[in-house]
Amino acid sequence: MPIKIQTGSLSDFFDSARDTAREIDQGKKVTLKKNIWVEPDDLIRLLKPQRKKLLQYLRGKHRVLFKDLVNEMCCTSSCMNRNLNLLSKYQLVRISKEKTLDHGIQKIIEPAFGNQRLEFRTEI
Numbered sequence: 872m873p874i875k876i877q878t879g880s881l882s883d884f885f886d887s888a889r890d891t892a893r894e895i896d897q898g899k900k901v902t903l904k905k906n907i908w909v910e911p912d913d914l915i916r917l918l919k920p921q922r923k924k925l926l927q928y929l930r931g932k933h934r935v936l937f938k939d940l941v942n943e944m945c946c947t948s949s950c951m952n953r954n955l956n957l958l959s960k961y962q963l964v965r966i967s968k969e970k971t972l973d974h975g976i977q978k979i980i981e982p983a984f985g986n987q988r989l990e991f992r993t994e995i
Contacts, residue, residue: 873905873987873988873989873990874905874984874987874988874989874990875904875905875907875990875992876907876909876914876917876961876989876990876991876992877906877908877909877914877991877992877993878908878909878910878911878914878992879908879909881908883908884908887904891904905987907961907962907963909961911993913957913960917957917961917991918991921944921946921950922954922957922958924944925940925954925958926963926989928940928943929980929982929984930984930985930986932982933981934979934980934981935979935980935981936977936978936980937951937955937977937978937980938977938978940980962983963982963984963989964980964981964983965980965981965983966978966979966980966981967979967981
């Protein structure tokens with residue numbers, strides 16, 4: 872089942888939740904929905920080529936070290952942090968830190984979508 876990333880307001884989200892609640896009340900079998908509601912400006916930012924390349928790279932990965940991701944994507948740490956912060960805002964990635972043996976700290980990136988297909992939808 873694909874994850875649908877679509878533009879909409881808070882009221883659109885609640886309309887969708889009400890529809891699901893109505894299905895439950897009517898005793899219908901509820902289909903699992905994996906929708907992520909984003910602000911229109913953020914959807915445009917998610918579709919930039921560098922972020923699309925990052926999402927494609929992360930697909931199917933279990934966890935990736937931040938420094939490896941920076942090297943693989945050929946960008947700066949600050950650029951990668953901006954990209955990851957936007958993806959994290961919509962729960963597409965999880966960012967954590969763990970200690971290393973040499974008393975340092977490394978940042979770990981875990982994609983939240985696995986191998987699932989991402990669909991981007993918007994209405995203008």
